[in-house]
Amino acid sequence: MWSFYFSQLADSIPFFLKGLWMTFKISGISLVLGTILGFCVGIARAGGIKPLRYLLYIYVDVMRGTPYLVQIFIVFFILPEWGIQLAAFPAAIFSLTLYAGAYICEIVAGGIEAVDEGQTEAAMATGLNRFQRTRYVVMPQAMRTILPPLVGQYVLLIKDSSIVSVIGLTDITRVGWLTVQRIPEGIMVFGLVGILYFSICYPLILLSNWFERRLRAQGG
Amino acid sequence: MLSTFNFRVIWDYMGLFLQGLWATAWISAIGLTGALSVGIIACMMRISGKKFLSAPAIAYIELIRSTPLLVQLYFFYFGLPSLGIRFTEYQTGIFALSLNSGAYMAEILRAGVQSIPGGQVEAGIAFGLNYLQRLRYIILPQAIGVTIPPMLGQTIVLVKDSALLSLISVFELTRASQILTSERFMPAEGFLTVAVFYLLLYYILKSLSGWWQRRLIHRQA
Numbered sequence: 001m002w003s004f005y006f007s008q009l010a011d012s013i014p015f016f017l018k019g020l021w022m023t024f025k026i027s028g029i030s031l032v033l034g035t036i037l038g039f040c041v042g043i044a045r046a047g048g049i050k051p052l053r054y055l056l057y058i059y060v061d062v063m064r065g066t067p068y069l070v071q072i073f074i075v076f077f078i079l080p081e082w083g084i085q086l087a088a089f090p091a092a093i094f095s096l097t098l099y100a101g102a103y104i105c106e107i108v109a110g111g112i113e114a115v116d117e118g119q120t121e122a123a124m125a126t127g128l129n130r131f132q133r134t135r136y137v138v139m140p141q142a143m144r145t146i147l148p149p150l151v152g153q154y155v156l157l158i159k160d161s162s163i164v165s166v167i168g169l170t171d172i173t174r175v176g177w178l179t180v181q182r183i184p185e186g187i188m189v190f191g192l193v194g195i196l197y198f199s200i201c202y203p204l205i206l207l208s209n210w211f212e213r214r215l216r217a218q219g220g
Numbered sequence: 221m222l223s224t225f226n227f228r229v230i231w232d233y234m235g236l237f238l239q240g241l242w243a244t245a246w247i248s249a250i251g252l253t254g255a256l257s258v259g260i261i262a263c264m265m266r267i268s269g270k271k272f273l274s275a276p277a278i279a280y281i282e283l284i285r286s287t288p289l290l291v292q293l294y295f296f297y298f299g300l301p302s303l304g305i306r307f308t309e310y311q312t313g314i315f316a317l318s319l320n321s322g323a324y325m326a327e328i329l330r331a332g333v334q335s336i337p338g339g340q341v342e343a344g345i346a347f348g349l350n351y352l353q354r355l356r357y358i359i360l361p362q363a364i365g366v367t368i369p370p371m372l373g374q375t376i377v378l379v380k381d382s383a384l385l386s387l388i389s390v391f392e393l394t395r396a397s398q399i400l401t402s403e404r405f406m407p408a409e410g411f412l413t414v415a416v417f418y419l420l421l422y423y424i425l426k427s428l429s430g431w432w433q434r435r436l437i438h439r440q441a
Contacts, residue, residue: 065421066415067384067418069383069394071415073397077407077411162288165290173290177294180294184298198287201285202286205285
């Protein structure tokens with residue numbers, strides 16, 4: 001029986017690859033957008049205009065304080081009631097971007113705050129304006145502390161992208177869920193799904209560890 | 221947009237929400253206990269310095285960290301029955317949740333243990349303490365202080381992750397809102413209300429973590 005299911009599973013490999021491509025697309029697009037969003041709001045929050053700062057604290061807390069599953073339900077089921085009808089794919093991208101942005105905001109703001117105050121003062125004394133100070137003095141130094149947790153966060157977000165399967169997007173997780181209805185060998189089917197995720201996430205974990213070691217070697 | 225928001229329905233279903241909140245709380249509590257137990261064992265195996273202990277611990281930690289909880293949940297939910305193991309949905313869910321968070325707990329503990337200067341361990345060896353005694357009297361009392369805030373952080377993740385259990389039909393907070401949505405077709409009332417409940421849990425845990433961190437700074441100063 002086992003070998004029969006195994007050959008059936010081998011036949012559905014193309015289906016799994018399609019799912020892998022969907023996971024790639026969703027997490028790729030929303031990671032790029034989330035990184036842009038996260039850096040913008042992170043820099044804004046570290047910048048310190050008071051009302052904006054509190055607003056961003058609320059945004060980050062709401063995103064980090066509620067499960068992503070609930071967030072995607074809100075985007076997918078509630079926005080239509082308010083007249084914003086999103087198909088599954090844009091809904092997934094939209095919610096994952098907002099979710100990623102909050103975590104990345106926290107990392108970026110933390111990295112900027114870790115840069116010594118004197119650096120900004122020196123840059124001011126040199127006559128650089130706010131944009132130049134951020135671009136040429138603060139960010140290059142902040143990047144060193146930002147990179148390791150940022151890559152670690154990417155891993156968490158790619159894994160969280162598995163939750164978009166609940167609104168019917170056929171990513172790897174949903175492919176596994178559909179396949180297990182035909183091939184009732186959960187260990188085999190979700191073992192394969194797990195291997196696919198592992199092959200994406202594990203290299204990124206190693207990369208994050210490498211960044212961290214490099215940071216420590218530089219005495220950061 | 222709030223004009224269409226039906227507070228009466230939320231009030232009618234408040235009993236259901238509170239039951240869900242209670243279920244989320246005890247599922248998380250058991251999951252946390254399990255995660256801590258698994259985490260302590262995995263961490264001790266990993267730092268034991270003996271290959272036959274550390275290799276399986278590393279494999280466990282890295283496998284868990286590189287795969288989504290949802291996939292792990294489905295793995296056990298669909299996989300255990302074919303091994304002849306019959307768990308209820310609750311048992312499967314809590315089992316997966318504990319194994320998942322256990323890997324992160326192990327890493328948090330390891331970071332805590334490694335934050336203790338090597339000289340202290342050497343002093344312990346010089347006193348003739350064995351491995352368990354060093355762990356019990358030198359390493360753990362100091363490591364636990366610094367590991368509490370990241371552990372509370374992981375607890376927040378665990379509470380949020382327990383929402384995924386609703387997908388294998390475990391009744392908890394998120395499930396409560398799915399029930400409201402399917403009975404009355406009012407997703408806004410259902411999902412926004414549970415979001416508020418989750419935020420409540422989040423703020424409790426977050427302020428606990430902040431309080432502990434301030435205490436830690438006072439103690440060191």
